[in-house]
Amino acid sequence: MSDRYSRRAKGRSKTNKRGIKERVGGLTHTLKAAFVDFFNEERCHVRMQRATRMFEFLLILLLFVTIYLITSIFTPWTGFIGERSKEFLTGKWGLASLIPLFYLSYICIVLLAKRKVSAILAQTGIVFLSFLILELFLGLIYINNPNTFDITFCGTWGYFIASISLQSVGPLGISLFGLMLAITLFFLHGKGDFTEFISALKLPFSRLRRKLKDFYLSLFGKRSRRDKSESIDYGFQSHDAIDFRDHAKEVSERVADIGLPLSSVIGEKADDIVSEISEDGYSAFEVDDAEDGFVLPPDVEPGKFPPPLDILGAAVDNDITADIKPTLERYGAKIIDTLAEFGIEAELADIVQGPTVIQFRIQIAPGIKVSRIAALSNDLALALAVPSLRVEAPILGQPYVGIEIPNPKRRAVHLKEVIESPNFTHSKYELPLPLGLNVDGTPMVVGLESLPHLLVAGTTGSGKSVFISSCLIGMCFERRPDEVKLLLIDPKRVEMTFYEKLPHVLASPIVETKEAVAALAWAINEMERRYDLFAKARVRNIVSYNEKVLPKDRLYNIVIVVDELADLMMTSPKEVEDYICRLAQMARATGIHLILATQRPSVNVVTGLIKANIPARVAFALPSQADSRTILDVGGAEKLLGKGDMLFLSPKYAKPVRIQAPWVDEDTINRFIQYTVNIFGEPEYINISEEGQTSHEVAYLDDPLLEEAVEVVLATGIASASRLQRQLRIGFTRAARIIDTMEQLGIVGPQEGSKPREILLDEGKAREVLAEALGGESSGID
Structure with missing residues (x-):
């Protein structure tokens, strides 16, 4: 009996253990499935879409709230909440509270338009300076006119800032401080150069100084030592001395017309050169007749005149594809999976981000032909869902295969980027060509x-x-x-x-x-x-x-x-x-x-x-x-x-x-x-058409077979280049030239499709025209 009960107990314990294992296994499977489901790519994409929609909804809500607050400041139709909001905003900051509200609205609009907000957030300092300047001046206006305006005009902050400023630095200090803030705001917003601003301010005073100096010299008849000197001999030419001061004044006036500092035209020492010439009088030195219309001083290198880069436009933002790295990594994994489906073992070596394309550099396993990847370009384009895909197999000078797709954040390459690069400025080419940027963003320049x-x-x-x-x-x-x-x-x-x-x-x-x-x-x-x-x-x-x-x-x-x-x-x-x-x-x-x-x-x-x-x-x-x-x-x-x-x-x-x-x-x-x-100065044209036409005709009349060719045409009655080629045993190009010369002399007519050319002159008249043309040429040459 006891043995039977013990066997039953053992059976029940085994059954319980089996059930526990099954339940644990089921729970593990459920957790594993939930984990895989949670990190599934498609479901992650769905969750990201939901989060994006929620974020956009919050942005729209915030935009309407800011519009409501702005409206409540100007209109009484916003109800109880609008009135309380107006009292709080204008009571604290006055009308200056509009600046942060408008700024917040602008950020919401930019985010909704799917644009980068980093450039806008970088202007927060400008917005803050504008807010301070407006608060200061609104407070000053309220203090000077307390009967005209109430405290909501400037707010308690504006009144506090203006009062502290008046007590601390007085009206003159406030004026200087306000001017400093305005200039700072101007240069921060316009990205200008302060040295160019000072040069532009100094230019009218320099002109006035030169005119006063000229007037003084004309009154007292003083001449400098340089004016008494003769022309400087450089050993290779002999011309009269010229006055460099006139050229310097002319250049400075021309450069001022296009709004650039003189130092950007002929070097950093330009102002010193002009001032030295103004102080010493005339500076004479010898130059050539100068087809250029512009003469550089002796201490400036005459072989180059690099203009300032400012004329090529403002600086550009070189930050590209910084926010799409997760997308690119997903594309790279997709490429490796697609190649694996076709039996090609490979790994992703690098991702190169260029202005136009993204290049995925793939390293394939030994024994795999490169041509197999090149043949899969359409399959890869289908897997990545891109409009265009190019396979560079292999990449020049590297042990990789390049797969190029369009850059989702494509940007334009400005000419200034290439010209200001060391590849261009340090090149030794006589005729440098700025080709652009290659796949990895390196400037390409050739001669x-x-x-x-x-x-x-x-x-x-x-x-x-x-x-x-x-x-x-x-x-x-x-x-x-x-x-x-x-x-x-x-x-x-x-x-x-x-x-x-x-x-x-x-x-x-x-x-x-x-x-x-x-x-x-x-x-x-x-x-x-x-x-x-x-x-x-x-x-x-x-x-x-x-x-x-x-x-x-x-x-x-x-x-x-x-x-x-x-x-x-x-x-x-x-x-x-x-x-x-x-x-x-x-x-x-x-x-x-x-x-x-x-x-x-x-x-x-x-x-x-x-x-x-x-x-x-x-x-x-x-x-x-x-x-x-x-x-x-x-x-x-x-x-x-x-x-x-x-x-x-x-x-x-x-x-x-x-x-x-x-x-x-x-x-x-x-x-x-x-x-x-x-x-x-403006260019001096040469008459290329007449010179080219003359040389063109003379070259044809110099052909020693011209007279014999005319005899052949008159004898056979056929003016054809192929016929002359066979008769005279010459090349087709030379025969065609001779026929064209006959047309210019009026011996044969123009070509009319497949029809033979018409012979316009008889034998005697043709010989007379030819003798006159050859005689005129020889006489002209002699």
């Missing part, structure tokens, strides 16, 4: 002389014209007009009109196609002229030539900019291609460089010869991969985001580099041009 030409392509609105403008401003920012000249060709007639008054231009922007072809012919003639000079001087390039000759005989660099190459190629394809190829092949040593831009990078515009001679290229957003391959020889430009997002390819880089081009607006361009005009 045009090292490229030595640049080909740019991009659709309308992709940032192509703005990029060209930033390159022109960057080159002219460090180089004077006697160091670089621009030849601008703008068939679109709207992009280059800003630069008509820029002192660096050789001629007014060229808009006609025939004038553009003549300008390219002029460039060919100038290139050959420079090679003749190099041969006589026994040098190889422009740098060696300028080091060897006298300063007055130095040559300047020439940059030819064509804003729309397609228009020229459609009207005169053979001539334009021939001129561009010849310049691209030979003009580098002579200091002549090309920047060619087009909206349509098709093979009939960007031909194989042009691409072969211009290895440096820039591609903005393009509609198709075929266009990207045309300009870059690889795809990728079709995935760019526009608005300055570009790929840069040069012989220095094995693969295209992604860069965000800088932004420069019309106001900045106009300020820079006005600044340079005030220093160097």
Whole structure:
């Protein structure tokens, strides 16, 4: 019996233990499920949405409360609560209580608009100073007019501040204190420079002092020792001495017109130089005839004139994507999970935040082909739900694969960011080009002389014209007009009109196609002229030539900019291609460089010869991969985001580099041009069209086969370049030139589609015209 009961007890104890284990296991499972459910990504997202909605509701409630309090101060229609609120606010602070109420309302509006509030909170000091100034002056008004106003005009705080101030420092001290607060408020709000403010105040007194000094010298006839001296001989030129004081006065007046201190134009010692000249009288020294229109003093370096960076606009906020790190980490984890789903083992090495794109640097496991990740670009874009995704496999010079997505907090890159960077200011380039910021935010600067030409392509609105403008401003920012000249060709007639008054231009922007072809012919003639000079001087390039000759005989660099190459190629394809190829092949040593831009990078515009001679290229957003391959020889430009997002390819880089081009607006361009005009004067144009046309015709008349070609055309009755090519055994380009020369001489008519050219003159008249043309040329040459 006892054994039976003991077995039953043992059975019940086992059952109880089993039930306890099951209950504990169920409780553990429940807690685990609750924990997983609580930290589930989707539910976290839902909770975040609820918290955001609650926060927005509280902001709206606070906004309406502040509006209600502001209204209660001015109207009696706000009831019992409004009356009590008005009594409390005006009793304590008076009308100055409106400042914190308006400030609080503004913060609520900014937060509801999903904008950063850090910049607004940084202005709290300005709001507090404004509140103190208003309280002080309201209290003073109440103390001086107690019968006109009551205590609610300034509040007890305003009355207390004004009373203490009167008893402590008196009316004069209050005036000085108020002036100090006002000036402080002005500079805090405007972010101005106090030294520039003092310089602007000192400029009228300096002018008055110089005029009084001139009047004193004219009365007593005193002359300084420098005025009695003769011209200073520097050993390389002989000209009359000039009066530097007149130039200093003229420069100071010009700089004052654009609101900049004189020290920002010719150096920190400018004021000392001007004052020294004013005290000592006339300072004479010898200079060249100066095409610049501006002469620097001897102790200032003549090779550079860096304008102040203020003309490029205000400082910009470089803080980017600081508040989206959790989102980026979630994107990085999603990329790793997506790659794992396709059997690719990888880990996230780094996240690089740039102005335009976010680059996730992935380190893949050994034995995995890089091409497998590049083939998954569409799958990754789908998993991340982004409009565009680009895979850089691998990143140049690093053991990572880059996955680039658009930056949710994209910002513009201003030209000032690149020009004020050490990469630009410390560069040794003769023609620096500020390309922009790369993926990790590093300023990219290259020298045009090292490229030595640049080909740019991009659709309308992709940032192509703005990029060209930033390159022109960057080159002219460090180089004077006697160091670089621009030849601008703008068939679109709207992009280059800003630069008509820029002192660096050789001629007014060229808009006609025939004038553009003549300008390219002029460039060919100038290139050959420079090679003749190099041969006589026994040098190889422009740098060696300028080091060897006298300063007055130095040559300047020439940059030819064509804003729309397609228009020229459609009207005169053979001539334009021939001129561009010849310049691209030979003009580098002579200091002549090309920047060619087009909206349509098709093979009939960007031909194989042009691409072969211009290895440096820039591609903005393009509609198709075929266009990207045309300009870059690889795809990728079709995935760019526009608005300055570009790929840069040069012989220095094995693969295209992604860069965000800088932004420069019309106001900045106009300020820079006005600044340079005030220093160097307006440009003196040369007639490039006539010179180019003349050299163009002479070059064709010099062809020794011209007479024989005319005989062939008159004998066969067919004016065709291909026929001359076969008859005379010459190249097609040379034959086409000869036919064009016959058209200019009036022997044959213009080309009409596929029809043969019409022969306009008979045999006798054609020989007479040809003999007259060749005779006039030879006589002219002799």
